[in-house]
Amino acid sequence: MTHAIVIGSGIGGLAAAIRLARRGIHVHVYEASEKPGGKVSERHFDGFRFDAGPSLFTMPDLVFELLDDDLRFPLDRLEVITQYFYPDGTQLAAYSDVQKMAEEVETKLNVPATKVISYLQKASTVYDLTADLFIFGSFHRLKNLMNLKSLKTLLNFRRLQAFRSLHDFNTRELGEKRLVQLFDRYATYNGSDPYQTPATLSVISHLEHNLGAFIPEGGMFRITDSLVKQALRLGVEFHLAQPVRKVVAENGRAKGVWLDSGFVPADIVVSDVDIHRFYSSLMPDLKRLTKIEKEERSSSALIFYWGMKGTFPELDVHNIFFSSDYKDEFRHLFQLKEACDDPTVYIYISSKYTKADAPEGCENWFVMVNAPADTGQNWAEFVAQSRNNIVEKLERMLKRKLSDFIISEEILSPPEIAKQTGSVNGSIYGSSSNSRYASFNRHANFRSDIQGLYFVGGSVHPGGGIPLCLSSARIVDGLIQEQLLKLKQ
Ligand SMILES: Cc1cc2nc3c(=O)[nH]c(=O)nc-3n(C[C@H](O)[C@H](O)[C@H](O)COP(=O)(O)OP(=O)(O)OC[C@H]3O[C@@H](n4cnc5c(N)ncnc54)[C@H](O)[C@@H]3O)c2cc1C
Known part of the structure; x- marks a missing residue:
């Protein structure tokens, strides 16, 4: 039986644990805190x-x-x-409701309703062009870049508005100062500055307005609570108040982790720890740390x-x-x-x-x-x-x-x-998206030089916020599935 260790029980870690357990992998989650869930x-x-x-x-x-x-x-x-x-x-x-929102803007801010409708349509196009490659996929793998959808994204790169700031784009599209401020605010959803972050981030307004904002009965904590219950049901073992001190890899393979109580071997190690902390203490690596520090913190x-x-x-x-x-x-x-x-x-x-x-x-x-x-x-x-x-x-x-x-x-x-x-x-959210290259510079969900070592959570690809952390776990699950298939062949 394959053994996996997940370090950290934030949303990314919990989602990864559930996905691996569903594959029949025996999963142990080590969490530094006394409670699971991290920020949630x-x-x-x-x-x-x-x-x-x-x-x-x-x-x-x-x-x-x-x-x-x-x-x-x-x-x-x-x-x-x-x-x-x-x-x-x-x-x-x-x-x-987009129509109602547009009418409210027309009534209260005296901006034609068509402006908001057209803005949200453009945000929806950005989502369609970016979702597969930048949100649900990993562009760090060449094979993912070599398909028709990715080609379409690259050919339409101009429409992603990556070369102007979100604020400049909003000013051009919406004009009215208060409306611009409203749509600039979405930069803060991943800890960034609308005056610096690329306008591609208009995609966040699409998630909220076109796809909807929801509230769980019983509050956001229901998310953590349900994921923990699901993981336990699948046999995931939680070890709370047990911080991982070091991650060990030898000969290009993940080998396990060091706890205060000793070494625990594993075939797969998934880290949900802030990637900066990972390279400053769990697997010290000055070169990678320096690269991470080049992007401003969120x-x-x-x-x-x-x-x-x-x-x-x-x-x-x-x-x-x-x-x-x-x-x-x-x-x-x-x-x-x-x-x-x-x-x-x-x-x-x-x-x-x-x-x-x-x-x-x-x-x-x-x-x-x-x-x-x-x-x-x-x-x-x-x-x-x-x-x-x-x-x-x-x-x-x-x-x-x-x-x-x-x-x-x-x-x-x-x-x-x-x-x-x-x-x-x-x-x-780890690094901010205050530079044009921020999303390309986010750490990948895997290491091509260390088999069996994976990364999830808000500080790695595709980024912070609950949906993206969940997506990171889905990407990692796909990568692990490929690894397991290769081992069987
Ligand atoms: C105030 C606030 C408001 C937010 N608002 C929203 C919002 O409205 N909507 C939204 O979608 N997102 C929001 N977010 C962001 C969202 O909460 C995060 O992006 C997401 O929860 C991060 O999940 P994660 O998987 O990165 O893990 P984290 O939640 O960062 O958890 C990491 C876990 O790893 C553990 N850990 C660290 N080091 C070790 C170690 N060495 N050994 C073992 N365990 C370790 C930590 O104790 C922690 O439990 C908000 C965040 C905050 C703080």
């Missing part, structure tokens, strides 16, 4: 439940294809994806989990309070690496959908601002300054005194994200 975790305090990390769920089929029927959880497609609040008092509901986040006594009918599940100067906000995030006086504030309230997440008459507010990667800032000062800025901004825009409502609080800052999930500098 939850918090409970003072009668409130919070999703601790991700809040927006797209492409749920990528989760459901891993689960037996009885483990698939109920979920709904959101009718209003996000409520947007602008500093000038404009409020805009981003409807899931942004991190600062989150306040607030138990609120009272309800806010004007808010929805997802809410954004935009800054008045978006460019300056990203300058603070990526160049100055400091707190910004007027940050864009995101509020996720799962109790609007799952009532049990907050006591009667209360709401659970997950309040997040983008934060720079941890480069040694004074975080106590950063947190205090940001909290003041956020409270002042929300009080001004919501016209209510928030301190009267906040009855419980916990905080998650970039150094804690790093500590809890092993993400170097607290960067949520």
Whole structure:
């Protein structure tokens, strides 16, 4: 029987474990933390439940294809994806239905509905041209480049808008400042800067608007919970609070891993660890580390989990309070690496959908601002300054005194994200996509010089976010299937 070790039980690691176990491979998952799930975790305090990390769920089929029927959880497609609040008092509901969204934009921002429809059609074309090669496939293998679909992508490269920034593209296509800001925001979905990232990232708006944004009943943690149950059912063995210290390869083959308790042999090793950490400590390799460091780290986040006594009918599940100067906000995030006086504030309230997440008459507010990667800032000062800025901004825009409502609080800052999930500098998505070549420079899901060693998760190809991490596991599964077939021949 083939033995596999998966290092880390983030979404990528869990998906890989399930896929390998379904192939009859005996899988052991070693996880440094005391709980599985990595960033997709939850918090409970003072009668409130919070999703601790991700809040927006797209492409749920990528989760459901891993689960037996009885483990698939109920979920709904959101009718209003996000409520947007602008500093000038404009409020805009981003409807899931494209026609309705376009009409809302026409009414509230005075931009012809056709502009939004045409923009989302272009985003859909980018998806069609890139999905097979850049999202669900691995262009790191020559054979994947030598087929008709890939040829079509390469011939249409101009339409991917890879040579202009997302902000420039949005300005040209949409014109109106507030609408541009709305579509620029998608760069933050993989921790990047819309003023630098290639316009190919408009594809993210396609996932949200054309394919839909979903909410699981019981919150995002249902994803982790169901994947763990599925893995256990397939015989996957979890070893929690057991960090892997070293990965061993000899003569071009993965051999196993070192734990504090000793060496564990394996035929296959799949790493779900931030690739920077992998090459700085698990398999030290200065050359590869230097290459990874050439790409700027992605942004991190600062989150306040607030138990609120009272309800806010004007808010929805997802809410954004935009800054008045978006460019300056990203300058603070990526160049100055400091707190910004007027940050864009995101509020996720799962109790609007799952009532049990907050006591009667209360709401659970997950309040997040983008934060720079941890480069040694004074975080106590950063947190205090940001909290003041956020409270002042929300009080001004919501016209209510928030301190009267906040009855419980916990905080998650970039150094804690790093500590809890092993993400170097607290960067949520590994490297950012702030350069034109970023997606080509992401580490592949395999090593051509070491058989049996594979990589999944948000810091490697195809990138961060739940759907892409799940895709990395699907790619790895395909590669392992090929390896097993070769061994049988
Ligand atoms: C605040 C926040 C908001 C987000 N919002 C969204 C969102 O709305 N939608 C979305 O799709 N995505 C979102 N994301 C991103 C998404 O959560 C991640 O891309 C995804 O969950 C990462 O999964 P992963 O497989 O890379 O593993 P991770 O979650 O990074 O987990 C890696 C695991 O490996 C373990 N580990 C590390 N080193 C070792 C070792 N040496 N030995 C053993 N185990 C080890 C860690 O403890 C951890 O459990 C968000 C993330 C955060 C933090």
